[in-house]
Amino acid sequence: QSALTQPASVSGSPGQSITISCTGTSSDVGGYNYVSWYQQHPGKAPKLIIYDVYKRPSGLSNRFSGSKSGNTASLTISGLQAEDEADYYCSSYTSSITSNWVFGGGTKLTVL
Amino acid sequence: QITLKESGPTLVKPTQTLTLTCNLSGFSLTTVGVGVGWIRQPPGKALEWLGIIYWNGDQRYSPSLRSRLTITMDTSKNHVVLTVTNVDPVDTATYFCAHRPSSWYTLDYWGQGTLVTVSS
Numbered sequence: 055q056s057a058l059t060q061p062a063s064v065s066g067s068p069g070q071s072i073t074i075s076c077t078g079t080s081s082d083v084g085g086y087n088y089v090s091w092y093q094q095h096p097g098k099a100p101k102l103i104i105y106d107v108y109k110r111p112s113g114l115s116n117r118f119s120g121s122k123s124g125n126t127a128s129l130t131i132s133g134l135q136a137e138d139e140a141d142y143y144c145s146s147y148t149s150s151i152t153s154n155w156v157f158g159g160g161t162k163l164t165v166l
Numbered sequence: 167q168i169t170l171k172e173s174g175p176t177l178v179k180p181t182q183t184l185t186l187t188c189n190l191s192g193f194s195l196t197t198v199g200v201g202v203g204w205i206r207q208p209p210g211k212a213l214e215w216l217g218i219i220y221w222n223g224d225q226r227y228s229p230s231l232r233s234r235l236t237i238t239m240d241t242s243k244n245h246v247v248l249t250v251t252n253v254d255p256v257d258t259a260t261y262f263c264a265h266r267p268s269s270w271y272t273l274d275y276w277g278q279g280t281l282v283t284v285s286s
Binding site for chain 1: 203228229262270272275
């Protein structure tokens, strides 16, 4: 299956809010409420920040929020901070009989 | 505390078979619903889903790599093994294993990753 579609890059100033989109199909993003978002700093492993479209792991800042409409999921980061600068990946469960997950192409967030 | 750690060769020659081990701690792969997935990331590129093995031995693989991948588990040793046959330089990547919790459709804990280079 094809990777989910994300913008290559987004940017924002400290304190602002940004939104990253993740577009799939009715077989993945649109078909299930099982979208996750991961944050990855250079040289580090991905870190789960959102699961089941909008849920946050325990202890994670509420500046991170998720939503979904149709085949497109979104990650919003409010009150941007310098440490938010990282790569962000979406992922979705998929109904493919041969696979269970699909990832997005990633989005580089730059905090200006 | 759940931790995962990948291990294996750092350099593999083209056409050889790559074998990576993911050592698990803090959870058991015999717990109903639990899974361990494999994901890779070529240098400077995006994450790529490879496959997953579940507590009951069920496996799922990326359609594009299915013919070359095998994921197995050894519950007595509490580890999961990924095998990639007939490797090519395009398989050069950091390989991650990750924990799939029993109640959620996500990967909540990741290993640190291990960089594998395919070169003659």
